[in-house]
Amino acid sequence: MMLFFSSHFSFVSPLLATKHLRKRKKKLASSTTTQTAAEQDCVSCKIIGTGSLFGIGCYIIFATRPVGYYATRPVTRQIIRSLSAVPFYASVARWMSNTDLTIFVMGVSGCGKSTIGSSLASRLNRTFKDGDTFHPPENIEKMRSGIPLTDEDRLPWLQVINAFARSNPGCVIACSALKKLYRSVLSENLPPTTEGNTGGGGMFVLLNLKREVLQKRVESRPGHFMPSILLDSQLATLEMPVSNEPNVIIIDADHSETHVVDSIIAQLNL
Template structure:
């Protein structure tokens, strides 16, 4: 295992499920970015208010620190919706790789409806899609359709890494 992985996407895309399964498959530590939110962020989201960049900054810093501490391998699930948020994570851990779980608002909305009691209400899904900036060519990672089953998602990631050239160590 090389660099840490961030499983990213909007709320309800399956980040926690995929991240935990990927961490188990790769035998590396797993963390959920939801556990890094300060109480004020949780209260705001529970009240149906989207976070702004000022709310996200210290949260992303804490996640970046975790990634740096696990630079030899680890899996973090984190929305990481904007390119600049991912840039903030890369400042802590330049080699981080992203797995974007992508799906339509309709598909993900149905998934969210099946998990009552989560602090992120389904009413904020539209704001998440409005904020989402898909991975760009300058970012390490891949996009996987959430309509696939968990085993296929994990296997898609594993096979994508197996087909990459081996990077030189100590560059």
């Protein structure tokens, strides 16, 4: 009975998937992502995808019941049945893969969050979101006029980013996340990812650079709202992660874009 229903689900699921993806595309149409909604792997996508694979496996078994044509060809039946194991295993692999891990690329102004974050997202075939796009205009104006943001300015902004991360599992987000408190707000209610980590989930990748390199990079992008005079305050605010923050890794960002992305992928075991 279950075999029968599962196999029929494999025919219905493309319709469900199309409807679901159309809905997601609409929802994300207004956001600045580097990938389309269709490329995202949310929980519903996983359920539909797993159901399809499982259904195909069931269908093959169902179609190779020991009657008629196949009853007289046991070897053919065995081969076809063995092939049905592939979609079964693939459906399990979908859940095992770590595509739900939210990755926050963090650090002070000019360390390369946007550049590395979007490059990392393309390499992993994930959605990228620049946290700066969530700043209210008052925050941007403050920074533009050389005034550092306060905790009060940043907290509501961090909460919005956290809400985005929760509703878009597996995305890569560029966000300064300078203090430990900010990181805990960002990771609130995300699936826990590190053993012994009592806080929220997600992984933070801190791009580490010397002040001289930061200064050069910030000054080499005219037209950006962030003036280089805010660099000292950014560095003073940055709380380097210590041992009680196991969900933060530090990457030496004084290398080429490709090298930095490779190091992140290797360190996070992705």
